Amino acid sequence: MPTSTAKTGAAIRLTGVTKHFAGSATAAVHPTDLAIEAGEIHGIIGFSGAGKSTLLRLVNLLERPDAGLVEVGDDELSALPPLALRAARRRIGMIFQQFNLLHNLSVAENVAFPLRIAGDSPASIKARVAECLDYVGLSAKAAAYPGQLSGGQKQRVAIARALAPNPGVLLADEPTSALDPRTTQSILDVLADINQRFGVTVLLVTHEMSVVRRLCHRVSVMDEGRIVEQIDLRTGFTAPRSELARWLFASGEASPAEATQPATVAAATSAPATAPANTSAAVPANAAARAIVVTPANAPFREVYHA
Numbered sequence: 001m002p003t004s005t006a007k008t009g010a011a012i013r014l015t016g017v018t019k020h021f022a023g024s025a026t027a028a029v030h031p032t033d034l035a036i037e038a039g040e041i042h043g044i045i046g047f048s049g050a051g052k053s054t055l056l057r058l059v060n061l062l063e064r065p066d067a068g069l070v071e072v073g074d075d076e077l078s079a080l081p082p083l084a085l086r087a088a089r090r091r092i093g094m095i096f097q098q099f100n101l102l103h104n105l106s107v108a109e110n111v112a113f114p115l116r117i118a119g120d121s122p123a124s125i126k127a128r129v130a131e132c133l134d135y136v137g138l139s140a141k142a143a144a145y146p147g148q149l150s151g152g153q154k155q156r157v158a159i160a161r162a163l164a165p166n167p168g169v170l171l172a173d174e175p176t177s178a179l180d181p182r183t184t185q186s187i188l189d190v191l192a193d194i195n196q197r198f199g200v201t202v203l204l205v206t207h208e209m210s211v212v213r214r215l216c217h218r219v220s221v222m223d224e225g226r227i228v229e230q231i232d233l234r235t236g237f238t239a240p241r242s243e244l245a246r247w248l249f250a251s252g253e254a255s256p257a258e259a260t261q262p263a264t265v266a267a268a269t270s271a272p273a274t275a276p277a278n279t280s281a282a283v284p285a286n287a288a289a290r291a292i293v294v295t296p297a298n299a300p301f302r303e304v305y306h307a
């Protein structure tokens, strides 16, 4: 299991990565550096459209950077040819907000899927699937289909599937945003346990400050394609410097559906400790659209294992 990049000592290191989608006026991710320590749970938080998911997807090259280096464990992913990239991705699990399970496969077949793609033997697949389903408490649902499961159970299956190849790194894109508060807590408990028990490094995108507070060791605050601040939550004392971070920490949430961005975030140099009162007009234009757009089911998952 990879725990550190050969050259840098970090589990994940992005150096000068940028991403500009065709047709967009501005870059989704401006030149960005990010180093995640081995064994760390690192959050990426910010408003809708800040570039959080794009940055996360650059880590396993679901999005190819226009420039910059992507290193995970001992691999410089951005320099790997396709076959080697596929092997390296086996060491990077990923879970998604909408779970991205394969609906025509049973729970056990879903968990087995990445192992089959990797060519593992039927006996070892069977044993590993049983182990992973037992770990997430869903052994009794092995023969069920995703449509027969609750949201929390679906996310547990997705976690079991991500864990099956024994990854050193787990990427989580809004893993609890579709879940109620109690189920959210149980999924966060699983993620914390994966980190503590197996030493898996977790990089997690969320718009929920409560998730950051409960789970993360450090958090990167993103605004308009840039990391504007990093905060270490292990110190017991957090004093956000940027206005956005202060606002997020004071308001508790940055939900695209509910929260509104302070109008002065980008421009201000000093700010109050709480959200400005007149924030209603400043929700990013794409917030609602981003909240309801459903991408073709399973597409990112298939991409991870087939690319």
Ligand SMILES: Nc1ncnc2c1ncn2[C@@H]1O[C@H](COP(=O)(O)OP(=O)(O)OP(=O)(O)O)[C@@H](O)[C@H]1O
Pocket (backbone or CB within 6 Å): 021, 022, 024, 028, 046, 047, 048, 049, 050, 051, 052, 053, 054, 055, 207, 256, 286, 287, 290, 291
């Ligand atoms: N495949 C794509 N093609 C074109 N533009 C994209 C694509 N994916 C993201 N973008 C744009 O890049 C910017 C950053 O998007 P991204 O999804 O990374 O933000 P985010 O912070 O994760 O937002 P949210 O919290 O709403 O998911 C946005 O302006 C978005 O519209």
